[in-house]
Amino acid sequence: MSLLVTGTVGIDTVETPHGTANDVLGGSACYFSLAASLLTPVRLVCVVGEDFPEKFRNLFANRPIDLAGMETRAGSKTFRWHGRYVGDMNHAETLRTDLNVVAEAPPKIPEAFRDTGYVFLANTHPAIQRRFIEQLRSPKLIVCDTMNLWINEFRDDLVKTLSAVDGVVLNDGEARLLTGQTDLIRAGLDVIKMGPTFVVIKKGEHGAMLVSPDEVFVLPAFPTANVKDPTGAGDSFAAGMMGHLAAIDRIDAGAMKGAMARGACMASITIESFSLDSILAAKRETLDARLTKYKQMLSFD
Amino acid sequence: MSLLVTGTVGIDTVETPHGTANDVLGGSACYFSLAASLLTPVRLVCVVGEDFPEKFRNLFANRPIDLAGMETRAGSKTFRWHGRYVGDMNHAETLRTDLNVVAEAPPKIPEAFRDTGYVFLANTHPAIQRRFIEQLRSPKLIVCDTMNLWINEFRDDLVKTLSAVDGVVLNDGEARLLTGQTDLIRAGLDVIKMGPTFVVIKKGEHGAMLVSPDEVFVLPAFPTANVKDPTGAGDSFAAGMMGHLAAIDRIDAGAMKGAMARGACMASITIESFSLDSILAAKRETLDARLTKYKQMLSFD
Numbered sequence: 229m230s231l232l233v234t235g236t237v238g239i240d241t242v243e244t245p246h247g248t249a250n251d252v253l254g255g256s257a258c259y260f261s262l263a264a265s266l267l268t269p270v271r272l273v274c275v276v277g278e279d280f281p282e283k284f285r286n287l288f289a290n291r292p293i294d295l296a297g298m299e300t301r302a303g304s305k306t307f308r309w310h311g312r313y314v315g316d317m318n319h320a321e322t323l324r325t326d327l328n329v330v331a332e333a334p335p336k337i338p339e340a341f342r343d344t345g346y347v348f349l350a351n352t353h354p355a356i357q358r359r360f361i362e363q364l365r366s367p368k369l370i371v372c373d374t375m376n377l378w379i380n381e382f383r384d385d386l387v388k389t390l391s392a393v394d395g396v397v398l399n400d401g402e403a404r405l406l407t408g409q410t411d412l413i414r415a416g417l418d419v420i421k422m423g424p425t426f427v428v429i430k431k432g433e434h435g436a437m438l439v440s441p442d443e444v445f446v447l448p449a450f451p452t453a454n455v456k457d458p459t460g461a462g463d464s465f466a467a468g469m470m471g472h473l474a475a476i477d478r479i480d481a482g483a484m485k486g487a488m489a490r491g492a493c494m495a496s497i498t499i500e501s502f503s504l505d506s507i508l509a510a511k512r513e514t515l516d517a518r519l520t521k522y523k524q525m526l527s528f529d
Numbered sequence: 530m531s532l533l534v535t536g537t538v539g540i541d542t543v544e545t546p547h548g549t550a551n552d553v554l555g556g557s558a559c560y561f562s563l564a565a566s567l568l569t570p571v572r573l574v575c576v577v578g579e580d581f582p583e584k585f586r587n588l589f590a591n592r593p594i595d596l597a598g599m600e601t602r603a604g605s606k607t608f609r610w611h612g613r614y615v616g617d618m619n620h621a622e623t624l625r626t627d628l629n630v631v632a633e634a635p636p637k638i639p640e641a642f643r644d645t646g647y648v649f650l651a652n653t654h655p656a657i658q659r660r661f662i663e664q665l666r667s668p669k670l671i672v673c674d675t676m677n678l679w680i681n682e683f684r685d686d687l688v689k690t691l692s693a694v695d696g697v698v699l700n701d702g703e704a705r706l707l708t709g710q711t712d713l714i715r716a717g718l719d720v721i722k723m724g725p726t727f728v729v730i731k732k733g734e735h736g737a738m739l740v741s742p743d744e745v746f747v748l749p750a751f752p753t754a755n756v757k758d759p760t761g762a763g764d765s766f767a768a769g770m771m772g773h774l775a776a777i778d779r780i781d782a783g784a785m786k787g788a789m790a791r792g793a794c795m796a797s798i799t800i801e802s803f804s805l806d807s808i809l810a811a812k813r814e815t816l817d818a819r820l821t822k823y824k825q826m827l828s829f830d
Contacts, residue, residue, distance in 0.1 A: 413754035434735035453714035
């Protein structure tokens with residue numbers, strides 16, 4: 229089945245101990261759509277400025293990504309982010325954010341996209357996430373992301389959005405901040421009380437945990453010593469997860485586990501290069517080979 | 530096969546957000562021997578003072594633990610530790626340590642123990658660990674633990690010990706401190722250059738990673754929302770790991786993975802109570818049931 233993503237497509241400058249990438253393709257919906265397209269057709273909803281480079285737009289070509297929901301707004305400028313990773317590279321320090329077109333009216337979901345079954349609402353203001361939800365006709369699964377800013381400053385709005393989605397992905401720090409629980413299982417269970425039926429807590433280099441009322445499971449990250457740039461790891465994780473669920477059109481517990489595993493493998497590919505380079509170079513077989521290795525790693529007598 | 534452990538048996542006072550346990554049984558070799566005895570016979574080498582309570586000594590009875598190497602030194606007092614866990618309970622704050630008998634001459638390995646094949650040297654001064662090694666006749670596998678103090682203050686001694694063992698278990702912070710590498714895989718590979726053929730990096734609630742020249746794998750912790758007291762988690766992990774290797778008398782890559790899995794399950798049992806309570810209450814079936822659940826958690830399509 230098709231998979232719809234709403235979120236940011238932008239231009240990043242990223243500094244890591246391995247070097248600096250200037251003015252490269254970035255943004256949550258960009259990582260998500262290019263990664264998920266290895267698994268299933270993707271419908272991209274985003275807005276960019278008239279300065280969005282043609283060379284970046286061309287990177288979406290020849291992939292099963294429908295750009296009918298990519299609005300190029302005249303007179304506006306594309307979202308830009310400048311970040312830096314230091315030390316263990318688990319957290320980015322934001323040096324500068326130019327919201328630009330992202331601070332204006334959000335894009336609309338095209339009529340032809342409104343019947344999409346699987347939907348990922350990448351991080352943005354929770355009220356905007358709800359406006360996207362209102363445009364959907366018969367979603368089978370809506371999962372949203374969020375961030376500290378909304379937890380701290382727009383908590384009521386976020387809680388409203390959480391009551392309107394089926395699942396939420398957030399990182400360990402955000403789960404603790406949202407619930408006040410230090411234990412991640414307890415944090416997950418508290419988030420579920422706000423509405424979603426499951427919570428995926430991303431733990432960076434330590435993998436991810438799924439918490440639902442019936443089940444808790446945790447999978448490690450796919451180990452790689454070749455971490456160049458962690459940007460987009462979380463969105464790539466979500467892409468592997470949602471891409472698999474949409475591809476097999478199932479959302480049972482078994483499907484969720486296979487989905488999380490693909491998320492872990494996808495994220496490990498993303499972080500092995502700056503920007504989208506390794507995701508753009510990857511084929512379906514790249515992901516499948518990593519998944520086979522991951523399965524072997526996790527099986528024992 | 531038999532498994533020998535050298536280390537501390539002492540009396541702990543532990544404060545956690547769940548309460549305080551005063552003057553309870555503790556110490557690395559205590560956690561290790563009681564946990565490992567669920568899997569294989571254990572030979573315990575330690576020294577306690579004449580104040581060591583009879584009720585604690587009785588806890589070792591009726592288990593396959595040979596106490597011939599447990600010296601009770603007249604005129605000496607037992608090792609005591611007072612620690613506190615706050616917040617996410619990943620790290621203990623030491624409030625007080627009374628080395629007592631542990632600051633005196635180390636115990637000797639009894640003649641009858643010197644042919645043991647599988648040996649775990651729990652954390653102590655690396656020079657003392659080497660003196661234990663010198664007393665062994667034909668070890669098949671020697672694994673040691675260590676801590677920040679020896680890395681910072683007795684680095685040369687520690688490096689000598691590392692060149693005399695087959696494997697080392699240490700936590701993520703210690704691996705980074707020892708090598709100066711932030712990436713744990715690179716840290717593990719740097720430790721291997723110091724001598725051991727494998728390194729197990731314990732990551733607390735995030736599981737553990739094995740690094741060898743041929744292989745890297747990582748397993749998550751067994752998830753539990755019922756963490757009462759993390760004391761002894763690392764020693765219990767080592768006990769599950771070494772206990773399995775000794776029980777099946779194999780040290781190949783497949784055996785190592787099964788061993789790490791048992792370590793993860795054993796550690797999760799330990800932390801669900803204060804002191805040794807849940808390990809003392811556990812049977813072999815308790816561990817096996819947890820292992821079955823862990824295996825299910827880590828398998829997916």
